[in-house]
Amino acid sequence: MSELLKNIIRYILFIFIQVFVLNNIPPLHQFIVPYLYFLFILWLPFNMKRGWLMVVAFLFGFSLDAFTKTPGLHAAACVLIAYIRPFIISLLVSRDMAELNYVSPSAKSLGWVPYITYVLVLTLLHHTYLVFLEWMQFGSFIYFMGKVLATTAVSFVLVMLVEMLFPRDQRYRTNTA
Amino acid sequence: MRNIFLFIRRYANFFFFLVLQIVALWLLFSYNKFHQAAFMGVANDITGKLNEEYNSIEVYFKLKKKNQELLEENNRLRNMLQENFGVRDTTLFSIKDTLTINDSSRIFRRYYSMPAQVVDNSTSRQNNYLMINRGYNQGVRKDMGVVSPAGVVGSVLDVSDNYAVVLSMLHRVSRISASVKKTGETGTVEWDGTNPLFVTLKDIPKSVQLNQGDSIVTSRYSDKFPPGILIGTVESVATDPSSNFYRVKVRTATNFFNVQYVYVIENLEKEEQLQLKSGIKINE
Numbered sequence: 001m002s003e004l005l006k007n008i009i010r011y012i013l014f015i016f017i018q019v020f021v022l023n024n025i026p027p028l029h030q031f032i033v034p035y036l037y038f039l040f041i042l043w044l045p046f047n048m049k050r051g052w053l054m055v056v057a058f059l060f061g062f063s064l065d066a067f068t069k070t071p072g073l074h075a076a077a078c079v080l081i082a083y084i085r086p087f088i089i090s091l092l093v094s095r096d097m098a099e100l101n102y103v104s105p106s107a108k109s110l111g112w113v114p115y116i117t118y119v120l121v122l123t124l125l126h127h128t129y130l131v132f133l134e135w136m137q138f139g140s141f142i143y144f145m146g147k148v149l150a151t152t153a154v155s156f157v158l159v160m161l162v163e164m165l166f167p168r169d170q171r172y173r174t175n176t177a
Numbered sequence: 178m179r180n181i182f183l184f185i186r187r188y189a190n191f192f193f194f195l196v197l198q199i200v201a202l203w204l205l206f207s208y209n210k211f212h213q214a215a216f217m218g219v220a221n222d223i224t225g226k227l228n229e230e231y232n233s234i235e236v237y238f239k240l241k242k243k244n245q246e247l248l249e250e251n252n253r254l255r256n257m258l259q260e261n262f263g264v265r266d267t268t269l270f271s272i273k274d275t276l277t278i279n280d281s282s283r284i285f286r287r288y289y290s291m292p293a294q295v296v297d298n299s300t301s302r303q304n305n306y307l308m309i310n311r312g313y314n315q316g317v318r319k320d321m322g323v324v325s326p327a328g329v330v331g332s333v334l335d336v337s338d339n340y341a342v343v344l345s346m347l348h349r350v351s352r353i354s355a356s357v358k359k360t361g362e363t364g365t366v367e368w369d370g371t372n373p374l375f376v377t378l379k380d381i382p383k384s385v386q387l388n389q390g391d392s393i394v395t396s397r398y399s400d401k402f403p404p405g406i407l408i409g410t411v412e413s414v415a416t417d418p419s420s421n422f423y424r425v426k427v428r429t430a431t432n433f434f435n436v437q438y439v440y441v442i443e444n445l446e447k448e449e450q451l452q453l454k455s456g457i458k459i460n461e
Binding site: 020023025026033050051054055058061062066067068069070071072073075076079080083133134 | 189190191193194197198200201202203204205206208220223224227228231297299300301302303304306342434
């Protein structure tokens with residue numbers, strides 16, 4: 001299956017799972033909203049241009065917004081992490097190591113520790129921005145901090161579960177392929 | 178000039194990032210003010226279709242409970258039928274019975290209700306919305322009231338051809354005029370965004386004796402809801418020493434987690450009421 005087709009299927013799956021499964025979970029606490037959809041952006045291939053990365057992220061966030069009736073909220077957060085993503089990757093691994101040999105970021109291509117850092121930083125950024133936009137309209141500072149931390153923790157657990165349940169087979173890229 | 182182009186090219190990504198952010202934020206902050214942004218009408222129709230498909234599966238899992246609720250409602254309505262009220266035969270003189278419901282000579286219709294099915298619902302966010310499968314073509318208009326068999330749900334926010342978005346009572350900007358059923362004082366019901374089981378009733382003066390379990394119903398002043406529809410019951414009462422009013426914690430009558438069938442309520446005299454109201458402003 002080509003990388004493009006794979007990502008199109010992922011796009012639809014992530015939106016549907018977020019809208020119809022995760023958003024329907026009865027709230028355990030006011031701080032906790034299980035977010036997983038942004039993993040789509042973390043999984044996009046290395047060789048995408050940053051401009052395209054942001055276009056895709058905007059459309060992706062906006063698709064979710066159409067369901068949650070908050071036009072622009074998730075789109076803004078997604079564009080932010082799409083913009084930051086290349087910086088983080090270049091900080092974490094040397095360029096020729098991962099990017100030339102593998103297609104997209106994963107535990108295998110980056111190594112476990114850099115990959116966990118990568119997920120944690122982007123998750124925290126995404127949620128901070130998302131909750132901040134919500135907080136500007138109402139809410140207290142404790143609410144802001146509590147929600148960012150609790151939501152990040154839950155998201156991180158979900159991302160790790162997905163990584164373990166659905167390992168992506170990362171072919172080693174060769175010149176022939 | 179050349180330097181400007183070089184500058185722009187060098188930071189093209191950053192500028193593009195800023196443009197996308199501005200577009201997103203503009204959409205977000207304008208939506209709350211003018212929620213009829215053109216694209217949302219189209220988006221509502223598409224997401225509405227998907228939500229309806231999903232709902233048609235989900236509905237089976239709740240059938241038993243829903244049947245029970247409808248049964249109870251039927252029972253309540255059946256008890257109000259005219260046939261249940263008899264006239265005693267006094268043989269000497271007849272009295273015109275004014276107690277019956279369908280006395281058309283003195284009662285006119287003020288409210289008209291239409292059933293609808295909820296195809297999308299949220300409770301976990303700060304601003305919650307519902308979507309129902311009845312839109313402009315089926316007679317739903319903006320600002321109509323929406324109630325469930327158990328009690329108040331919210332009011333219509335946005336209408337597309339076949340679907341409507343309902344501003345849930347669990348929304349930061351939701352304000353519903355309410356009154357204490359027992360004594361009749363009116364106040365406002367709001368949501369503080371924390372627990373979907375409870376809403377807050379404000380502006381009830383401290384002179385009123387409130388007990389746990391007292392009914393809070395829609396007030397006579399609302400232009401969306403008929404008076405006397407249950408909003409919830411008093412859970413606890415907090416006295417604020419700095420004001421003369423209570424802050425009452427009210428347990429919602431509607432269970433927002435599983436609301437599936439609702440009624441959209443049309444106030445047939447709303448136009449007239451609003452016209453009269455707007456006239457006052459002009460005279461000032």
